[in-house]
Amino acid sequence: MSEHIVKIIPKDPFYKVFEPTLQSVKTFLETRIHCDFIEVEFNEAPVFVDCGTNLETISCPQCGAKLDFDWWGNVMDEVADNSFTSLKAETPCCKKQISLNDLNYDFPCGFACCLICIYNPEQIVDDKIIDAVQSILGIGISIVEAHL
Numbered sequence: 001m002s003e004h005i006v007k008i009i010p011k012d013p014f015y016k017v018f019e020p021t022l023q024s025v026k027t028f029l030e031t032r033i034h035c036d037f038i039e040v041e042f043n044e045a046p047v048f049v050d051c052g053t054n055l056e057t058i059s060c061p062q063c064g065a066k067l068d069f070d071w072w073g074n075v076m077d078e079v080a081d082n083s084f085t086s087l088k089a090e091t092p093c094c095k096k097q098i099s100l101n102d103l104n105y106d107f108p109c110g111f112a113c114c115l116i117c118i119y120n121p122e123q124i125v126d127d128k129i130i131d132a133v134q135s136i137l138g139i140g141i142s143i144v145e146a147h148l
């Protein structure tokens with residue numbers, strides 16, 4: 001059976017949420033969402049938060065050109081060699097300096113130092129829930145919808 005995971009991440013890839021705060025978001029979500037389980041994850045540096053099989057295209061935020069997955073794989077290897085301390089890269093299409101976090105991933109993906117994963121939610125994670133999570137965290141969040 002395929003898995004559906006809703007991943008909640010701060011919009012800023014380098015933002016680190018205080019661990020008890022992340023735990024309180026988890027507790028809040030457990031009271032509001034029916035799902036298999038919820039997990040939180042912390043990392044020292046940003047990790048790529050992927051949308052699994054939902055990822056179809058990656059395009060340039062500057063000129064809109066579709067980017068090659070081989071190019072993207074190579075720049076991901078380069079930033080991984082630097083332990084993701086920088087996410088900067090030069091686009092192959094228009095030679096602009098961009099952050100890998102700002103590429104247009106379809107479906108959306110992102111980078112984050114911490115994430116909250118909701119496994120197989122039985123309902124939509126709606127704006128009300130997102131607003132509540134943002135006010136607990138005190139920061140803007142993005143949602144990555146993954147299918148495995």
Ligand SMILES: [Zn+2]
Pocket residue numbers: 060061062063064065091093094095
């Ligand atoms: Zn471009």
